[in-house]
Structures are given as C-alpha cells and as structure tokens.
Amino acid sequence: MKNYFIIYLLLFNLTFGAFSQKKKTDFKITVDNILTTKPNTYKKIDKLLKPFQRDSTKVKIIIERFQKENYKDGLAYEYIKLGNIYRKYSDYNKAIEVHKKALEISQDNKNDEFEIFSLNMLGVDYRRKNIYTSAINFNKKALEIAEKKKNPNSGILRSMEVSYNSIGNIYLLLEQYILAEKNFKKAIDIAEKSKNKWSVSINNENIAKVKEAQDSLDLAIEYTKRALAIDQSINNHYGRMICYNRLGKLHIKKGDYVIAEEYLKNAVPIAKSVKNKYYISLINNNLGWLYTKTKKTNKAQKHFEKSLKIAEKRNYKTALTEIYTNYSEFNELTGNYKEALNYQKKYTATANELLNDKTSKYVNDLIIKYDSERKSNQIKSLAKQNEIAALELSKNRNFIIISFIVLILLATVLYFVYRQISLNKEKKILTLEQDVLRSQMNPHFIFNALNSIKHYIVNNEQKNAVHYLNKFSKLIRKILESSTVKEVSLKEELNIIDLYMNIENIRFSNQINYTIKVEDDLDISTIKVPPLVLQPFLENALWHGLSSKKGDKTIQLSVFKLSKEYIQIDIEDNGIGRTASAKIKSNKVIHKKSIGIELTKERLNNFIKDFKNPFSLIFNDLVDENKNPLGTKVALRIPLQ
Structure with a gap:
C-alpha cells in the first residue's frame, strides 16, 4: 500500500511539473509569435496576450522583451494593462505614472487608438x-479624438464607452443626475453594439447609483441586478463584488436587513481575493451600518474599525463621508454622544473638501475671491479657541489656588470672590464661543450660496449667471457686514433674508412664492435681533417642507407686535409637513444632523441674557379637517426689553 502511495506521488509531481513547464513554454511562444507579427491594434494584441494580463510579473517580463525589440504598440498596450493592475489594488499614483508612459509612447508612435485608451485610463x-x-x-480629450474617426474600429468604440462612462461618473459626483444617466446610456448603446457585456454591466451599475441618489430604490435594485446577472454570466468577480455591496447597501436602506446581510457576506470573500482596499473598506462600513441597525453593537464596532483604518490611511474621501456618518449614528445609538459629534464634524469637513473638489472647475474664480476671507476667519477662530483654552486653564488653576487659600483663610469670603471671578470668565468664554461659531459660519454660507448658482455656470447661461452673481455679491457684503456685530435691526435682517431667498429660489426654478408681511406702524428699524437668526427656519421650510412637494409652493414671513414686551415672527409654509419630512429623511442612506436650529436657540439665549423676558419658539403642524398636512408654522417670540 505504501509503495502505491509513493508511485502516485511521483506520477502527480511529474504531471504537475509537465503542466507548469507547458504553461511557461506557451507564454514564451506567445511572446515570440507576437514579436514576429507585431500587430498594431488593441483587439489583435489583446487576443494573444489577454491570458497573461492579470499577472503583474508576466506583464513586466513582456514589457522588458518589447523594450528590447522596440515594439511600441505592444509597449503601450502593456503599460495600459500594468496601470490597470495598480488601480485595481488602489495604488492610484503608480497607475497614473504607468498610464502616462503609455500615453507618451502612443503619441510618439502616432497610434490614435492607444492614445485614446491611455487618456481614458x-x-x-x-x-x-x-x-x-x-x-x-482627459476623458473629453479622448472623446474628441475618437469622434473624429469616420470608421472607428472595435478598440476605439471601446474607448468611447469608457469616455462616456467616466464623464457620466463625474456628472454623478457633481449631482447632475440627468446628464449622468444620459452618458451612461450612451455607453450602454455602444457596448451592446460591440457586444461588450462587461461594459454593459458597469454602466447598468452606474445607472443604479443615479437612481439611488434620486431615492428611487426599486429602480436602483433592478439596474444592479441586471449588472449582477451579466457579471455572473461572464464570471466577473470584481463586478459581482461591486453589485453585492450595492445590493446590500440598498436593502439596508429599505430595511430588509436579512437580505442585506446575505449580499454583503457574498461580497467579503471576493473583495479579499481581489485585494481591493477601497471596497474592503466600503463593505466593512456597510456591515457596520447593518449591525448598527440591528443593534449588534459588538459586530458593528469591529467592522467600523476595519473600515476606518483602511479609508483614513489611504484618504478615500468619498468612502469616508459614508463611514463618518454611519459611525456617528453608531456612537449616538451606543450613548457615546461626544464621539458621535466628533465623527459628524469629520463628515462635514470631508464633505466640504469633496464639494470644493467637485465645483472647482466651474466656480474656481469665485472661490478664490473669497478664499482669503475664509482663511482669515479660520485663523481668527483658532486664535479665539486658544484664548478660550487659556481662560479655561486659568480658571482651573485659580480654582486650585483658591481651594488651597480657603483651607488657610476665611472660607466664605474667598468663596464669593472666586465665584465672581468664575462667572466673569464664563461669560467671556461664552462670548468668544459665539464669535467662533460666527466666524466658522461665514465661509460655510458662502460655499452653499455658490453651489446654488453652480448650474448656471455649468450650463453657460451667462445672463442668469451675471444676474444672480450680482445678488450673491450683495448678499455676501451684507453677511460680512453683519458678522462683525452681535445684533442688527430687524429691517436689515429681513433685507438679508430676502437676498438669501432669491439665491435659494434658483434651485427651485423660482417656483417659491415668498412674501414678507410687516404689521402697520411697527418700526422694524428700531427692533434688534441676532444677525441671520431667521435663516435656519427658512432653510428648513425649503428643504424639509417644500423640496418634496408638488404644485404651488409658498412661504410667508409675518412680523407683528404681540404686546409691549414682545414681537412675534411667524414663518409659514404649505409644504409636506414634519411627519412626511421625517419619513423621507429616515429612508435616506446618509442622515445629516441639522444643528442649525439648536445653534439658533443658543444664540438667542445669549442675546436675551440681559432682557427681562425669555424668548419662545413653537413649531405648529398645520392640518385640515381630515388631519391631512397643510404645512408647518414656526412662531418665534422675541422680547423687546
């Protein structure tokens, strides 16, 4: 029996060795053959060398052979493939370096097909x-060259697919969803004609992203399943991983947690096998989010930690916006409110960086104009924060000193002295904190306003752009003037808010009917309020009340004197109501915490510290006889003395 086993092992080793030797021989013969014929199109080269393109070692060996033989078309092909390998493993800097080599060679060799490929990559x-x-x-340059070809070959058609796909993805990032879907469908049309199933799959998955961004979850799932079916038919592991992850995320959003877990668990081994760090991070984030929803906190914590470690190390900004939001939700659920706030702040900072990246091509000149102001405010904010820290440190030190003196001298007298000192310092700290918040809000408000007029610049509508830029510049001037004071007249506040509503109405195609009604004989120029105190309530009315409403959209701001001690400001909209708005918000993937109202309450508290009477803020849900929502009314009472 032992002898049979030894013979079996010898036969296996001989067979395996022969098979390995045959593979090496096939590789060498293939490279020798292609150097004999030296084809100059992507399709012909790919037909021979495709089996070896997943192995970076073999690709590098081929590059050395082609360099010795000065086979430039082959070199361009191999550098494209090597760059794709680096990108697959998220090493984007090396991918760019290698793809630039491919571009240089193809331009030097005057091969348009490989030049287009290199530009797209x-x-x-x-x-x-x-x-x-x-x-x-790069993508538009590739498309320009390709569209000049009267009879493009299959390789150039493939490049046009990549161009439309890439441009679609950029429009998706710019939130231009109609343009994004249009480009993805163009890519699918070309891919179907050239029978490129891989490209059809990718672009179906991209349309799913568009539908998800538009909150059309069922359509998003349908397009993702189309992509998955194609990936399964062509055995595309990478594509299956992407589809499993997206389906898991979509089903979490729908509340189908069992289905979501099954899809995400299918994605994990594939992501590990292809060693894609970006998707390993995303999948772990979605698992963390899933286990947060199902209150399996230990599992959630482990997956979030894995996801954060990868994404922060490699600076995956897009992934980090999702991770920070979901991890903030997790910390809030587990009662760790300090960490929840910390990660919400990280989300805001990263999202703002991405916003700046997305809009830089279109509003760069405008941003530069206000960049020095933003930096100046940041420096002031840091200086004031340092002063706050110094005051707090001083307060703690005084506490120790006074506590020591209390033990030696008259305890009662020193206690009241210390208490007075502490109260004065706390009051100063509160004032400084308010200044910090205001200096941080100015650049934030500027970028929101810029984003509102972005589409006019993108679409090259010069008259509209100039018209609204004039209004925008006036709004900025008003904001900057009011940011230096702790109070403004109600008349000035209403002027600023009117400008704000004009800018925001752009995004609603000027469909909002906004009116201001001031009671007769009420002198609003003598009434003082904190600057921009009404803006958060109008923003809520717009984006939570009216953005999802069809038909006429109205907001009425009313000001009247309630008594000798109070004025009342009512903001009434005919939106969908708070209940419907909360339901829509709960269905969204990313839950943004609104802190505007809470900050406004704090600012009002600071404003009325020396007043006799407090302020009041009441939210009323407006309904008809059948309890159907008619909108929301906010009533803000501000004391006059």
Whole structure:
C-alpha cells in the first residue's frame, strides 16, 4: 500500500511539473509569435496576450522583451494593462505614472487608438483620486479624438464607452443626475453594439447609483441586478463584488436587513481575493451600518474599525463621508454622544473638501475671491479657541489656588470672590464661543450660496449667471457686514433674508412664492435681533417642507407686535409637513444632523441674557379637517426689553 502511495506521488509531481513547464513554454511562444507579427491594434494584441494580463510579473517580463525589440504598440498596450493592475489594488499614483508612459509612447508612435485608451485610463485614475477637473479633461480629450474617426474600429468604440462612462461618473459626483444617466446610456448603446457585456454591466451599475441618489430604490435594485446577472454570466468577480455591496447597501436602506446581510457576506470573500482596499473598506462600513441597525453593537464596532483604518490611511474621501456618518449614528445609538459629534464634524469637513473638489472647475474664480476671507476667519477662530483654552486653564488653576487659600483663610469670603471671578470668565468664554461659531459660519454660507448658482455656470447661461452673481455679491457684503456685530435691526435682517431667498429660489426654478408681511406702524428699524437668526427656519421650510412637494409652493414671513414686551415672527409654509419630512429623511442612506436650529436657540439665549423676558419658539403642524398636512408654522417670540 505504501509503495502505491509513493508511485502516485511521483506520477502527480511529474504531471504537475509537465503542466507548469507547458504553461511557461506557451507564454514564451506567445511572446515570440507576437514579436514576429507585431500587430498594431488593441483587439489583435489583446487576443494573444489577454491570458497573461492579470499577472503583474508576466506583464513586466513582456514589457522588458518589447523594450528590447522596440515594439511600441505592444509597449503601450502593456503599460495600459500594468496601470490597470495598480488601480485595481488602489495604488492610484503608480497607475497614473504607468498610464502616462503609455500615453507618451502612443503619441510618439502616432497610434490614435492607444492614445485614446491611455487618456481614458488617466481619466479613470484621477476620478478615483477625486481630482475631477483633471479626470474630465482627459476623458473629453479622448472623446474628441475618437469622434473624429469616420470608421472607428472595435478598440476605439471601446474607448468611447469608457469616455462616456467616466464623464457620466463625474456628472454623478457633481449631482447632475440627468446628464449622468444620459452618458451612461450612451455607453450602454455602444457596448451592446460591440457586444461588450462587461461594459454593459458597469454602466447598468452606474445607472443604479443615479437612481439611488434620486431615492428611487426599486429602480436602483433592478439596474444592479441586471449588472449582477451579466457579471455572473461572464464570471466577473470584481463586478459581482461591486453589485453585492450595492445590493446590500440598498436593502439596508429599505430595511430588509436579512437580505442585506446575505449580499454583503457574498461580497467579503471576493473583495479579499481581489485585494481591493477601497471596497474592503466600503463593505466593512456597510456591515457596520447593518449591525448598527440591528443593534449588534459588538459586530458593528469591529467592522467600523476595519473600515476606518483602511479609508483614513489611504484618504478615500468619498468612502469616508459614508463611514463618518454611519459611525456617528453608531456612537449616538451606543450613548457615546461626544464621539458621535466628533465623527459628524469629520463628515462635514470631508464633505466640504469633496464639494470644493467637485465645483472647482466651474466656480474656481469665485472661490478664490473669497478664499482669503475664509482663511482669515479660520485663523481668527483658532486664535479665539486658544484664548478660550487659556481662560479655561486659568480658571482651573485659580480654582486650585483658591481651594488651597480657603483651607488657610476665611472660607466664605474667598468663596464669593472666586465665584465672581468664575462667572466673569464664563461669560467671556461664552462670548468668544459665539464669535467662533460666527466666524466658522461665514465661509460655510458662502460655499452653499455658490453651489446654488453652480448650474448656471455649468450650463453657460451667462445672463442668469451675471444676474444672480450680482445678488450673491450683495448678499455676501451684507453677511460680512453683519458678522462683525452681535445684533442688527430687524429691517436689515429681513433685507438679508430676502437676498438669501432669491439665491435659494434658483434651485427651485423660482417656483417659491415668498412674501414678507410687516404689521402697520411697527418700526422694524428700531427692533434688534441676532444677525441671520431667521435663516435656519427658512432653510428648513425649503428643504424639509417644500423640496418634496408638488404644485404651488409658498412661504410667508409675518412680523407683528404681540404686546409691549414682545414681537412675534411667524414663518409659514404649505409644504409636506414634519411627519412626511421625517419619513423621507429616515429612508435616506446618509442622515445629516441639522444643528442649525439648536445653534439658533443658543444664540438667542445669549442675546436675551440681559432682557427681562425669555424668548419662545413653537413649531405648529398645520392640518385640515381630515388631519391631512397643510404645512408647518414656526412662531418665534422675541422680547423687546
């Protein structure tokens, strides 16, 4: 029996060795043959060398052979493939370096097909790095060259698919969803004609992203399943991983947690096998979010930690916005409110960085104009925070000193002295904190306003752009003037809010009917309020009340004197109501915490500290006889003395 076993092992080793030797021989013969014929199109080269393109070692060996033989078309092909391998493993800097070599060789060799391929691959590389201006420039350049060809071959058609796909992805990041879907469908049309199932799958999955962004979850699932079916038919592991992850995320959003877990668990081994750090991070984030929803906190914590470690190390900004939001939700659920706030702040900072990246191509000149002001405010904010820290440190030190003196001298007298000192310092700290909040709000408000007029600049509508830029500049001047004072007249506040509503109404195609009604004989120029105190309530009315409403949309702001001690400001909209708005918000993937109202309450508290009477804030849900929502009314009472 033992002898049979030894013979079996010898036969196995001989067979395996022969098979390995045959593979090495096949590889060498293939490379020798292609150097004999030296084909100059992507399709012909790919037909021979495709079996070896997943192995970076073999690709590098082929590159050395082609360099010795000065086979430039083959070199361009291999550098494209090597760059794709680097990108697959999220090494985007190396991918760019290698794809630039491919571009240089193809341009030097005057091979349009490989030049188009190289430009498109560079576009994809820069998009993955969130450098959208460079990405769209490379993709548009590739498309310009390709569209000049009267009879494009299959390789150029494939490149046109990549161009439309990449441009669609950039429009998706810019939240131009109609343009994004249009480009993805163009890519699918070309891919179906050239029978490129892989590209059809990718672009179906991209349309699913568009539908998800538009909150059309069922359509998003349908398009993702189309992509998955194709990936399964062509045995595309990478594509299956992407689809499983997206389906898991979509089903979490729908509340189908069992189905979501099954899809995400299917994605995990594939992500590990292809060693894609970006998707390993995303999948772990979605698992963390799933276990947060199902209150399996230990599992959730482990997956969030894995996800954060990868994403922060590699600076995956797009992934980090999702991770920070979901991890903030997890910390809030587990009662760790300090960490929840910390990660919400990280989300805001990262989202603002991405917003700046996305809009830089279109509003760069405007942003530069206000960049020095933003930096100045940041420096002031840091200086004031340092002063706050110094005061708090001083207060703690005084406490120790006074506590020591209390033990030696008259305890009662020293206690009241210390208490007075502490109260004065706390009052100063509160004032400084309010200044910090205001200095941070100015640049935030500027970028929101810029984003509102972005589409006019994108669409090159010069008259509209100039009209609203004039209003915008006036609004900025008003905000900057009011940011230096702790109070403004109600008349000035209403002027600023009117400008704000004009800018925001752009995003509603000027469909909002906004009116201001002031009681007769009420002198609003003598009434003082904190600057921009009404803006958060109007923002809520717009984006939570009216954005999802069909038909006429109205907001009425009314000011009247309630008594000798109070004025009342009512903000009434005919939106969908708070209940429907909360339901829509709960269905969204990313839950943004609104802190505007809470900050406004704090500012009002500081404003009325020396007044006799307190302020009051009441939210009323407006309904008809059948309890159907008619909108929301906010009543703000402000004391006059």
